[in-house]
Amino acid sequence: MPLQPAPSLIASTIDDLRRHAPFDAMDAAILQYIASRMSLAYFARGATVLASGGAPVSQLFVVQKGLVSGMEPSVAADEGAALTLSEGECFPVGALIAQRPSVLTFTAREDTFCYLLPLTDFEHAMDVSRPFRDFATRRIAALLEQSQRSVQRQYTSRVSDAHSLASPLKSIIRRPPVTVPPDVPVRQVLETMKALRIGSVVVTDTAQRPLGIFTERDVLDRIALAGIAQDAPIERAMTPNPFALQSHAALFEAAQAMARHRFRHVLVMEEGRLIGVVSERDLFTLQRLSLGEIAKSIEQAGDVDALSHASHEVRRLAAALLAQGVGAEQLTQFVTTLNDAIAGRALALAAEASPPPDVPWCWLGLGSEGRMEQTLATDQDNALIFVPAAGTDVAAVRQSFLAFADHANRILDQCGFPLCKGDIMARNSRWCLTLAEWQETFGHWLRSANGDALLNAAIFFDFRALHGDAALAQSLRDWLGAHVAAHPLFLLQMVNNALQVRPPLGLLRDFVKDDGDDGEFPGTIDLKKYGTRPFVDAARIFALKHGVTASNTAERIRLAAPRMRMHEDEAAAIVDGFHFVQLLRLRNQEGGNASAPAPLGGYQADAEAPLHHPNRIDPDQLNELDRRILKEALRQARKLQSRLELDFKP
Amino acid sequence: MSLLGNWLAAKNVAQSVVDGPVLAKLNQWRDLPEADLSGPLDRQRWLVVDVETTGLDMHRDQLLAIGAVVVEGRLIQLDQSFEVVLRQDAPSREANILIHRIAGGEQVDGIEPAEALASFLEFAQKLPCVAFHAAFDETMLRRACRGHLGIDFSPQFVDLAHLAPALFPEAPSALRSLDDWVAYFSIGIHARHRAVADALGTAQLFQALLARATERNIASAQKLFSMARDQRWLAGLAGR
Numbered sequence: 001m002p003l004q005p006a007p008s009l010i011a012s013t014i015d016d017l018r019r020h021a022p023f024d025a026m027d028a029a030i031l032q033y034i035a036s037r038m039s040l041a042y043f044a045r046g047a048t049v050l051a052s053g054g055a056p057v058s059q060l061f062v063v064q065k066g067l068v069s070g071m072e073p074s075v076a077a078d079e080g081a082a083l084t085l086s087e088g089e090c091f092p093v094g095a096l097i098a099q100r101p102s103v104l105t106f107t108a109r110e111d112t113f114c115y116l117l118p119l120t121d122f123e124h125a126m127d128v129s130r131p132f133r134d135f136a137t138r139r140i141a142a143l144l145e146q147s148q149r150s151v152q153r154q155y156t157s158r159v160s161d162a163h164s165l166a167s168p169l170k171s172i173i174r175r176p177p178v179t180v181p182p183d184v185p186v187r188q189v190l191e192t193m194k195a196l197r198i199g200s201v202v203v204t205d206t207a208q209r210p211l212g213i214f215t216e217r218d219v220l221d222r223i224a225l226a227g228i229a230q231d232a233p234i235e236r237a238m239t240p241n242p243f244a245l246q247s248h249a250a251l252f253e254a255a256q257a258m259a260r261h262r263f264r265h266v267l268v269m270e271e272g273r274l275i276g277v278v279s280e281r282d283l284f285t286l287q288r289l290s291l292g293e294i295a296k297s298i299e300q301a302g303d304v305d306a307l308s309h310a311s312h313e314v315r316r317l318a319a320a321l322l323a324q325g326v327g328a329e330q331l332t333q334f335v336t337t338l339n340d341a342i343a344g345r346a347l348a349l350a351a352e353a354s355p356p357p358d359v360p361w362c363w364l365g366l367g368s369e370g371r372m373e374q375t376l377a378t379d380q381d382n383a384l385i386f387v388p389a390a391g392t393d394v395a396a397v398r399q400s401f402l403a404f405a406d407h408a409n410r411i412l413d414q415c416g417f418p419l420c421k422g423d424i425m426a427r428n429s430r431w432c433l434t435l436a437e438w439q440e441t442f443g444h445w446l447r448s449a450n451g452d453a454l455l456n457a458a459i460f461f462d463f464r465a466l467h468g469d470a471a472l473a474q475s476l477r478d479w480l481g482a483h484v485a486a487h488p489l490f491l492l493q494m495v496n497n498a499l500q501v502r503p504p505l506g507l508l509r510d511f512v513k514d515d516g517d518d519g520e521f522p523g524t525i526d527l528k529k530y531g532t533r534p535f536v537d538a539a540r541i542f543a544l545k546h547g548v549t550a551s552n553t554a555e556r557i558r559l560a561a562p563r564m565r566m567h568e569d570e571a572a573a574i575v576d577g578f579h580f581v582q583l584l585r586l587r588n589q590e591g592g593n594a595s596a597p598a599p600l601g602g603y604q605a606d607a608e609a610p611l612h613h614p615n616r617i618d619p620d621q622l623n624e625l626d627r628r629i630l631k632e633a634l635r636q637a638r639k640l641q642s643r644l645e646l647d648f649k650p
Numbered sequence: 651m652s653l654l655g656n657w658l659a660a661k662n663v664a665q666s667v668v669d670g671p672v673l674a675k676l677n678q679w680r681d682l683p684e685a686d687l688s689g690p691l692d693r694q695r696w697l698v699v700d701v702e703t704t705g706l707d708m709h710r711d712q713l714l715a716i717g718a719v720v721v722e723g724r725l726i727q728l729d730q731s732f733e734v735v736l737r738q739d740a741p742s743r744e745a746n747i748l749i750h751r752i753a754g755g756e757q758v759d760g761i762e763p764a765e766a767l768a769s770f771l772e773f774a775q776k777l778p779c780v781a782f783h784a785a786f787d788e789t790m791l792r793r794a795c796r797g798h799l800g801i802d803f804s805p806q807f808v809d810l811a812h813l814a815p816a817l818f819p820e821a822p823s824a825l826r827s828l829d830d831w832v833a834y835f836s837i838g839i840h841a842r843h844r845a846v847a848d849a850l851g852t853a854q855l856f857q858a859l860l861a862r863a864t865e866r867n868i869a870s871a872q873k874l875f876s877m878a879r880d881q882r883w884l885a886g887l888a889g890r
Binding site for chain 2: 013015035038039040042110111113115427
């Protein structure tokens with residue numbers, strides 16, 4: 001006999017599910033389906049909800065009320081749970097998709113009710129609901145996007161201009177691109193540009209694949225000055241291999257590429273086809289504070305005051321981008337691009353006052369600057385390599401470099417990069433060395449493998465050429481890569497060091513908070529120490545072990561992954577986790593704790609915060625979505641640490 | 651007119667119009683075998699019910715709404731639930747509306763009582779019933795079924811108000827009401843005093859009691875009934 005579902009019971013279940021991601025992004029029809037297929041089960045405190053091993057998992061669990069912990073069977077109970085799940089959280093998603101038994105044993109930590117959804121219905125939901133599929137297959141990435149979207153929504157509702165730099169490129173394309181074949185004479189192209197009043201044409205092959213771009217600025221350089229005849233084919237005057245982005249890329253990415261590479265047009269592609277051209281001018285009209293303009297004002301800063309002003313603008317723009325929901329990776333890349341430009345300009349100004357000797361040298365960024373992961377509150381970490389001419393007095397050459405570096409360090413200080421408290425700066429004679437001396441120093445650290453050596457390695461091994469002769473940095477990098485393998489003890493000590501700090505994920509509902517060393521920040525956790533550092537440390541070790549020369553944490557993980565047989569998705573989840581913690585740090589530094597009670601995502605400045613620490617947050621102040629992502633992110637850090645243990649420990 | 655129809659007419663059954671579909675449902679219900687309570691507790695099917703009424707007088711007040719949820723194999727199937735609002739000739743008093751929030755209009759627009767009760771019987775089959783302060787729900791349902799359908803609805807009821815303290819002697823003795831007990835197990839009731847939401851909350855409480863009963867090796871529904879009865883008798887002795 002068919003049973004009549006009471007509409008209000010299904011409706012109340014839907015309401016209950018809708019309070020949590022990913023259900024809040026799903027259509028009413030599929031939620032109706034899911035709710036009507038679910039049953040509700042009770043688990044007394046201490047009862048096993050789902051045991052590891054055994055048969056493949058046959059249903060999805062969603063915590064309705066209570067708390068569940070998942071533990072690896074081999075782990076002692078007091079070691080802490082691999083993960084804890086509270087209301088609205090789903091498990092064991094990975095096992096369901098793979099149709100395998102659960103790896104973890106799930107136990108009720110409190111009296112707990114779970115919704116159960118049979119496997120076939122879970123699969124159906126995956127088939128018909130994009131948000132659900134995204135959630136299940138790329139959990140952290142999907143949650144992150146959702147968090148960012150809500151930040152973006154809040155932003156766009158605040159400003160009248162609906163175009164934030166986080167909008168896709170496609171949204172500002174106003175007309176189809178004007179294209180010409182490569183054999184059309186230059187004269188005809190110029191006439192077309194004049195007639196249509198356009199600043200650029202794209203040269204394409206017969207399949208509309210772009211071969212090059214020609215812009216009005218090229219007329220002088222590439223035609224008049226290059227002496228190219230008006231009847232020559234345009235392919236001789238075009239700029240080949242123009243920079244292109246996919247149509248869903250953010251405006252911000254185009255702006256950043258323009259600022260970095262100094263070009264003024266970006267091609268927009270969709271499914272391999274050219275659909276438009278975005279110019280610097282198109283972006284300028286959207287944004288009063290433009291990347292290009294700031295880059296220009298840095299480049300043209302005639303004195304320290306002007307440079308300091310430009311540096312201030314960088315911070316303002318970073319704050320604006322953050323508010324627009326630009327992701328941590330792009331944001332830190334952008335901050336790095338402009339900070340590199342500031343450093344370059346600071347060095348040029350320093351060179352005017354105190355010229356460096358006329359021998360090859362290279363200014364190195366270290367630590368977070370070396371990794372291209374600078375946040376908004378960052379002090380200086382730099383060093384210098386030089387190669388004295390044969391037969392000269394090294395000490396005298398060094399003296400001149402130290403004077404130059406001292407100027408540069410002080411200028412940077414005035415531009416908002418405070419002097420390093422540990423004196424890790426190029427003006428310190430210990431860190432202003434010849435290439436041979438650097439090799440000796442690094443070699444000494446590798447051999448001794450003591451506490452100081454490890455501490456230094458964590459800063460110096462992330463070096464990157466910022467200005468000057470990059471080949472010097474490269475040869476130091478090559479030297480390090482070739483020598484580290486001969487010092488297994490050093491790597492092992494690094495691993496031990498890296499495993500000392502465990503990301504906090506305790507048995508409690510949320511996080512074990514560390515309260516600060518002296519308890520001066522009650523109820524908070526240090527996102528640098530417990531959040532980003534585990535990722536950074538592990539990535540450095542994997543890079544050293546597998547011969548990856550990149551200094552950026554995300555790059556190191558992505559490049560090392562295939563060499564350590566780590567699946568691409570797994571590496572991507574780790575990188576996403578890292579970037580999320582980084583994003584929380586940025587938001588926190590930008591103005592206050594990340595929290596907004598009602599809508600998801602978002603953050604608000606909290607004027608009443610008693611003590612504001614740039615890297616500390618109170619997880620209770622985060623909204624539910626961000627708190628879940630943070631938990632998931634820290635779980636990724638744990639995973640990376642387990643991998644370290646597995647690969648290095650006997 | 652069927653035999654049953656004749657019988658109903660002879661009994662001068664209430665104002666309700668008992669038409670064909672209702673009669674069919676009643677016939678079907680009457681033909682169902684009685685519930686078997688001797689099977690394993692873990693596979694027993696139960697009906698958890700909650701009623702809303704125009705007041706607390708079991709003998710004079712009217713049945714307003716019925717909510718019911720099925721518990722089977724210790725699980726609540728969310729698509730197996732029932733809710734109906736019975737049509738009233740006049741809406742209940744305002745103070746009462748504030749409790750159950752079934753607005754006057756909804757009461758007047760409800761389902762014809764005979765039809766509503768027949769649908770309830772169709773859903774309830776002859777399952778053993780579960781309620782909190784069961785005597786109230788039992789009496790209201792029996793009165794309504796007799797009055798509107800001329801049917802004797804008298805399934806076995808297990809009263810959680812007695813079963814809960816029997817299975818959880820460690821719980822504070824101050825726990826008396828459904829609200830107290832659902833709070834003890836941190837059960838959230840979506841909309842208290844909507845019949846089906848209360849039935850769901852009661853069913854969740856029942857799940858917790860079933861888990862404990864299994865732990866205590868109480869193997870059949872029959873044993874659970876006798877446990878609740880004993881506790882009731884004990885409570886009576888203690889003047890509780």
